Amino acid sequence: MLLNIDLPPEAPPPSAAPDPAPSPRREEGGDAPPAEGRASSAERAEGRAPSAAPAEERASSAEPAEGRASSAAPAEGRASSAERPPLAGLPVLRLIRPLAVLALLAMILGRMLAPAMVGLAVGIERAAHTVELAGAGASQLFAIGAIVTAMALIGAVVRSRVPYALRIAAIVAGSFVILVVLHATVQRVPDLSAALIGVSAAILAVGSAWEALRVPFMRPVAAALGLVGASALVRLTGVLLAVWANDRGSKALAGATSSVATAAFALDALAVLVATVALGAGREARPREAEPPRPRLVSPLSLAALASALLATRAALAGASDDASVVEALFRRALDRLLTRPAPVVPLSMQLFAAALAVVVVALALIAPPRLPALGGALALLLVARSAPEVPLGALSLVIAALCVALAARDERGFWAAVLATERERPSSALPGAGKPDATGGASG
Template identity: 85%
Template sequence: MLLNIDLPPEGNPPSAAPDPAAPPRREEGGGAPPAEPAEPQPSAAARSPLAGMPVLALIRPLAVLALLAMLLGRLLAPAMVGLAVGIERSARAVELAGAGASQLFAIGAIVMAMALISAVVRSRVPYTLRIAAVVAGSFVILVVLHATVQRVPDLSAALIGVSAAILALGSAWEALRVPFMRPVAAALGLVGASALVRLTGVLLAVWANDRGSKALAGATSSVATAAFALDALAVLVAAVALGAGREARPREADPPRPGPRLVSPLSLAALASALLATRAALAGAAEDASMIETLFRRALDRLLTRPAPVVPLSMQLFVAALSVVVVALALIAPPRLPALGGALALLLVARSAPEVPLGALSLVIAALCVALASRDERGFWAAVLSSERERTSSALPDAGKPDPTGGASG
C-alpha cells in the first residue's frame, strides 16, 4: 500500500468482549460452556474509506500524460507550423494529438487533485497545510474548469500561479524534515519560489509598460534574472534527485552510508542530452540550418520564460532542454518511490508556466503528492522494501534448478 491515511493504533483498544484466544471459563458444575464464534475484527480499510487507496500510485501515469501534452501540444505542434513544404498534414496530426493529450491530462488532473485534497484533509499533515490545500487546490480546479469554456482573465491567471506557488512552498517546507524527500522537496520549493519571483516580474513589466518608467523596466530585468536563477537551480536539483536515494535502506547492523552523490549516471545522461539539444538549437538560428536543428530551436523557444532575464541565450536554452530531459528520465527511471518520479516530472512541467491553468494544477498535484509521501513513511518503506524483494527474487536463480557447473543452486 502506497498511502495509509489513517494508520491503525499500535495496540488493540480495550474491549468488553472476551478474548477469543483465551481458554473458556468453566462453570461451577465443571462443564465447559459451548464455544461461541468469534466476531470478525474490522479491518483498517473498513474503518477508513481512504485507507489503502493507492492515490500516489496514479501520479506517475498522470505525469506521462503531462509529458505527452507538453511535447506534442506545446513544443512540436507550434514548431512544425511552416517548418517545411508538404508537412501540413503531419503538423495537423501532431496538433490534434497534442490537444487530445491535453484534454485527457486535464480530466485526469482534476480528478487526481480532488482525490489528493481529500486525502490531505484526512492525513496527518499540519492543519495550516490542510487549509492551504483546500483553498488553493479548489481555486485552481475552479479556474481550470472555467478555462474549458472561455479564456481565463489575467487576474485569475496570476492568482492561480500565486496560490500554486505558495502551496508548493508549504509542502516543500513540510517535506524537508524527511531525509529521503529532501531532493524532491528542494526542487519543489525552488520552483515555487521561482514562480513567485517571476510573477512579480510580470507585474513590474505591466507597470513599466503602462507608466513608461525606465526604472521599473530595469527592476523587471533584475527580478526576471533572479527568477531564472532559482529556476535553473531547481532544474539542477531535480537532475541530482534522479540518482539520489536509489540504494537500499541500510540495516541497523550495517555501517552508515555516505549521503547521496551529486553526480550519478542518470544526471550525467541528462546533462549530456541537454548539451546536445542546446547545440542543435543554437545551430537552428543559422540560415543553412537543417530541419531538425530548426525544430529544436523553435521547440525550446517555447519554454523560455518571460520577462526575458539578463542571461545568455545559450544558458536559457540549456535549462529548457535539461528540464525536458529530466522529466523524461524521472518517468523512465524514477526514484525509490515511483510517485516521487511523477511529482518531480509534474513540477518541472509547470516550472515555466505556473500561471497557465494546467501548469498551476500540475504544481498543486506535485505539492500535495510530496506532502502526503513525506507523512506516509511506513507506507513508503513498505513499497520500497516490496519492490526490492521483487528485484532480489528475480535476480536470484530458482531453487532446485541444476547449476551449470554441476551443483544445485541454493
C-alpha cells in the first residue's frame, strides 16, 4: 500500500521561490491535469502500482549529496573569482577619459586662449587674467592626475602579457618622463632633457603602436599613435638640424631642416586624418562572434569634424586682415599657438586646418567615444601631444596614450569586459536585429 502513495517533491532550498499551488482536478469542461497526473491516474485505474523508477532515481541521487555539498565550496570560489575584475589595469583605464578632459581644458585655456587674449582688445585684461588662472589650474590638475595615472599604467603593463621589450621601454621611458615632469614643477627643464623626453615618448609610442596593430579593433587608434610617434621623431631631428645650421651658418643644413620639417608635418597631418577616421570605427553594436567592422572613411562624426575644422580655418585666415573681428583674430592667434616649429614648406592654410582638425577630433573623441571610452581618451591624449612632444606635459600625455593602447590591445579579457559593460547600457533597440521580423512573422529576439 505504500507504493500507491505519491512521494512529495523534494524540499526547495531556502533561497528558492515557493512552490506554485497544486493544479485542480479535472472536471467536466475543465482543463486537463498535468501529464504526470494523467499517468499516475491511469496506472491506478489499471490497478498497477506506479513505477518506482523516480523513487529509485531520487534515492540514488541522494547518495552523492555529500559529494555535491563538499564541492560547493570550490564552485563558490570559482564563482567569486569569475566575478572579480579580470584585469588589474582595468580600473586604471577608466581614468583615461577624465584625464583627457583635463588635458583638453589645459590645452585650450592655458596654451591657446590665454596667450591669444593678451592685447587682443581694450578692456579684456580681467577676462584674460581669469582665463590664464583657469588654464594654470587645469594644467596643475592634469599634471597631478597624469603622474599618478602613468605610474599605475606602468605597473599594470609590467603585470600584463605585453612583450618584455615593451615592458622595459615602459619602465625606462615612463619613469624618465615622470621625473622630468616633477623637475619641471620646480624650475625650467633644460633643452637636452626636453629633447630626451620627446624622443623617449615617441619611441614608446611607436613600439606600442606596432604591437597593437596586430589586434583588429585597435588598428585605427594604433595607426594614429604610430604616426604621431614617427612625426615627433622626425620633427625633433629637424630641431637638431636647425640648431646645427644656426651654429654653423650652413645653408645646406637649413635646407635639410625645411625638408625634414615638411616630412614631419606630412606624418602629423596623416595622423590627424587617421584619428578622424577612427572616430566612426567600431561604434556599431554587434554580436561577440561577429567580425569587427572595418573603419568607414566617412561617418557623421568625421564629417562634423571636417566641417568644424574648415569653419575654424576660414575664421583664422580672415583674422590676419586689418578689418578682422575680435573672434576671427582670436581664432588666428589661438591656432598659431599649435603650429609646429621648424616651419614646414606647406601653405599656412593647411597648417591651420590640421591644427583646428586636431582640436575638434579631441573634443569629439571625448564627447562620443568608441565602444571602450579608454580608447577615446587615448586618442585625445595623443592628439594633444602631437605638436609638443618635447614639452613635459606633452611627453607625459603621449606616454599615457601609448601605455593605454598597449594595455588594451594585449589584455583581451579586460577589454571585452569593459566592452560588454558598455553594451549593457545600450538600449535593446540598438542591438543588431532587434525588432526585425523573422521568417515566421514574429519579432526576432
